Amino acid sequence: MLFRGSNDFLHNTDLVRFIAKPCALALKVQANGPQKAQPNAILEKVFTAITKHPDEKRLEGLSKQLDWDVRSIQRWFRQRRNQEKPSTLTKFCESTWRFTFYLYIFTYGVRFLKKAPWLWNTRQCWAGYPYQPLTPDTHYYYIVELSFYWSLMFSQFIDIKRKDFSIMFTHHIVTIMLINLSYINNWIRAGTMTLCLHDSADVVLEAAKMANYCKYQKLSDFLFLTFAVVFIVSRLFMYPFWVLNTTLFEMYEALGNFPAMWILNIMLLILQILHCFWSYLILKAAYKVIAKGKVVKDERSDVESSSDEEDSVPRSKTPQSLTTTNGTGGTNGTNGYLTGGTCSEEH
Numbered sequence: 001m002l003f004r005g006s007n008d009f010l011h012n013t014d015l016v017r018f019i020a021k022p023c024a025l026a027l028k029v030q031a032n033g034p035q036k037a038q039p040n041a042i043l044e045k046v047f048t049a050i051t052k053h054p055d056e057k058r059l060e061g062l063s064k065q066l067d068w069d070v071r072s073i074q075r076w077f078r079q080r081r082n083q084e085k086p087s088t089l090t091k092f093c094e095s096t097w098r099f100t101f102y103l104y105i106f107t108y109g110v111r112f113l114k115k116a117p118w119l120w121n122t123r124q125c126w127a128g129y130p131y132q133p134l135t136p137d138t139h140y141y142y143i144v145e146l147s148f149y150w151s152l153m154f155s156q157f158i159d160i161k162r163k164d165f166s167i168m169f170t171h172h173i174v175t176i177m178l179i180n181l182s183y184i185n186n187w188i189r190a191g192t193m194t195l196c197l198h199d200s201a202d203v204v205l206e207a208a209k210m211a212n213y214c215k216y217q218k219l220s221d222f223l224f225l226t227f228a229v230v231f232i233v234s235r236l237f238m239y240p241f242w243v244l245n246t247t248l249f250e251m252y253e254a255l256g257n258f259p260a261m262w263i264l265n266i267m268l269l270i271l272q273i274l275h276c277f278w279s280y281l282i283l284k285a286a287y288k289v290i291a292k293g294k295v296v297k298d299e300r301s302d303v304e305s306s307s308d309e310e311d312s313v314p315r316s317k318t319p320q321s322l323t324t325t326n327g328t329g330g331t332n333g334t335n336g337y338l339t340g341g342t343c344s345e346e347h
Helices: 007-012 014-026 041-049 056-066 070-083 088-113 136-155 165-184 188-213 217-255 259-292
Strands: none
Touching: 014 088, 041 056, 041 070, 056 070, 088 136, 088 188, 136 165, 136 188, 165 188, 165 259, 188 217, 217 259
8 A cells, every 4th residue: 555655656656657647747736846955065964964953052053153144044954854845746646646545445335335234224233243244345345444544554654744643643543443343343334334434524635635736726625615514524423423323322232241342432432532623623724714715724734834934045144245255146155055935835
C-alpha cells in the first residue's frame, strides 16, 4: 500500500504516471514546491548536522558569525524546512490516489452491504453468532481496509510531522485494533458497517483537496461544505445510533456480558470522542467558509509561513552598501544571502 511520505513510490505508481500527473498538468497544478532558501554553507551545515530548529542562543551565534539579523536567519531555516515539503503537484497526485482508493472501497462496501440483512436490521449482526460464515467478499474487504490503515500508521513516521500527529496516531492504532478484534471474534457484520460508514466522508474530502490544489475555489468550498455535512451526519448521528447502539445494547442482549465486548466498546467510544473533536474543527472551518467565502488555511498545514517573510534580503546588523566587495549585487547577495518571499500554504 501507499506510504504517504514515500514520494518516490508515489511517483512510480501507474495511477500517478498515466492518470494523476497528466491530469494535474492539464489543470495547471503547480509543479514547483515552496520557496527555496538560497544556498549558505554555514547554515546548511547547522541544518543538516545539528538542528533544524535552532534555539535563541544558536541564532544569536549565527547572527554574529554571518552578520545577519536574527529574523533573517529564522526565515532561512523556515524556508529550508519548507524546501523539503512536497510540491502542490505531489499533493494533488497523492489526493488523487487516496480519492481513487476511497471511492473504490466505499463503492465496494455499499455494494456488499446493500444485500446484507444486518444493514437494515442491526439485530441481525448477532443472529446465529458465533456460527456466521466468513464469505470471500468479507475477507477481501477486511484485508484491504486493514492494509490501508497499516500504511497510514507507518507513513506518519516518514511523513512531515503535523500538529495532529498524536490524534491521528491514536485513531490509526484504535482502528487497526478494532479491525483485528472484530475479525478474530467474528464480529464482522458490525465491522463492515463501521468501515463503510467511515469511508463515506473521506471520498468527498479528497475531492475537495484536489479542487483546492487546482485553485477551483468555489468547487473546493462546495465540496468542503458537502464533506462537513457527510462527516457530521455519518459520525455524530449514524455511527452512534447505528453502530454503537448495536454493540452496546443489542450485543449485550444477544450474547450477554463478557470482557471482550467491553474492550470493543471502549475503543468504539474512543473513536466517537475523536469524531466529536474533528466535528468541532470542521464546523469552525465551515463557518469561515460561509462567512468569508473561502476555505481557510488548514491548521495542520505542513508548510510554515510567517509575516517575517516580507523582506526579500536578509538584513545585516551593520550598515553596508547594496554592492558587495566582490561585485555581486545586494539582491543576489554574498556569503549565502537569500532571496525571500512568502511560502505557499496548504488549505
